[in-house]
Amino acid sequence: xxxxxxxxxxxxxxxxxxxxxxxxxxxxxxxxxxxxxxxxxxxxxxxxxxxxxxxxxxxxxxxxxxxxxxxxxxxxxxxxxxxxxxxxxxxxxxxxxxxxxxxxxxxxxxxxxxxxxxxxxxxxxxxxxxxxxxxxxxxxxxxxxxxxxxxxxxxxxxxxxxxxxxxxxxxxxxxxxxxxxxxxxxxxxxxxxxxxxxxxxxxxxxxxxxxxxxxxxxxxxxxxxxxxxxxxxxxxxxxxxxxxxxxxxxxxxxxxxxxxxxxxxxxxxxxxxxxxxxxxxxxxxxxxxxxxxxxxxxxxxxxxxxxxxxxxxxx
Numbered sequence: 001x002x003x004x005x006x007x008x009x010x011x012x013x014x015x016x017x018x019x020x021x022x023x024x025x026x027x028x029x030x031x032x033x034x035x036x037x038x039x040x041x042x043x044x045x046x047x048x049x050x051x052x053x054x055x056x057x058x059x060x061x062x063x064x065x066x067x068x069x070x071x072x073x074x075x076x077x078x079x080x081x082x083x084x085x086x087x088x089x090x091x092x093x094x095x096x097x098x099x100x101x102x103x104x105x106x107x108x109x110x111x112x113x114x115x116x117x118x119x120x121x122x123x124x125x126x127x128x129x130x131x132x133x134x135x136x137x138x139x140x141x142x143x144x145x146x147x148x149x150x151x152x153x154x155x156x157x158x159x160x161x162x163x164x165x166x167x168x169x170x171x172x173x174x175x176x177x178x179x180x181x182x183x184x185x186x187x188x189x190x191x192x193x194x195x196x197x198x199x200x201x202x203x204x205x206x207x208x209x210x211x212x213x214x215x216x217x218x219x220x221x222x223x224x225x226x227x228x229x230x231x232x233x234x235x236x237x238x239x240x241x242x243x244x245x246x247x248x249x250x251x252x253x254x255x256x257x258x259x260x261x262x263x264x265x266x267x268x269x270x271x272x273x274x275x276x277x278x279x280x281x282x283x284x285x286x287x288x289x290x291x292x293x294x295x296x297x298x299x300x301x302x303x304x305x306x307x308x309x310x311x312x313x314x315x
Contacts, residue, residue: 016095
């Protein structure tokens with residue numbers, strides 16, 4: 001059976017923070033995405049980028065009347081593309097899935113049109129990598145992927161670095177800053193708002209959507225660890241006054257939920273702060289030991305509190 005071929009005409013293409021209007025169609029065939037991209041260093045020179053499906057972490061797409069497609073690539077694939085396109089400055093054009101900046105994390109395709117037949121080819125090509133999203137989420141991701149303005153420190157004489165970024169979707173550039181004009185404060189305010197939006201998105205919907213399968217497995221693993229150690233306190237065979245006793249199924253269930261949510265939040269936050277992503281998140285032996293110790297301390301404190309309240313009541 002021959003591999004299905006697809007050519008998409010796009011009005012806009014973003015490779016990380018590098019945005020342009022492509023002159024050539026995007027080719028998708030045989031488990032490969034082919035892009036013809038002008039080099040960052042010399043835009044008269046075209047670079048052919050072949051992205052294998054094995055290089056892709058996730059594809060988020062809205063395949064409706066206003067299609068948007070987002071490719072999230074592995075770190076090595078991002079590095080290969082940077083080298084091919086001569087992307088050398090993180091503050092300029094850059095692609096890096098681990099970047100703190102949303103505008104540098106993904107490839108964004110804005111097709112002119114996707115027919116139902118073409119949508120089926122995309123679903124078949126990307127298979128389990130594809131996650132379809134609604135238009136509101138797609139537009140939110142696209143907006144936060146907008147290449148953002150970097151303030152010049154006056155020392156960068158590179159001709160590559162623009163003073164403003166003009167978007168292809170109609171966003172107007174910020175006014176040019178003269179030496180004695182007080183544009184700095186509003187620009188910093190705009191950047192602060194943008195950074196706050198990125199932080200919220202990083203920690204919530206987008207990251208959880210992209211790594212939905214990994215997070216689901218991680219959450220299940222945490223719950224299993226919690227139940228494993230919590231069961232030792234549920235109606236134990238030997239009564240020990242020094243050990244907290246869970247006397248009802250309802251209390252066991254409530255504590256399991258409490259501990260599970262607590263440790264999921266703490267461990268996932270630590271993982272994200274270290275890796276800037278939820279990719280590959282899983283529990284370790286060290287995590288299990290920390291969970292066990294923290295549960296023992298928490299239940300021991302509950303026992304002390306229960307004894308204090310009982311003594312106070314009896315007196």
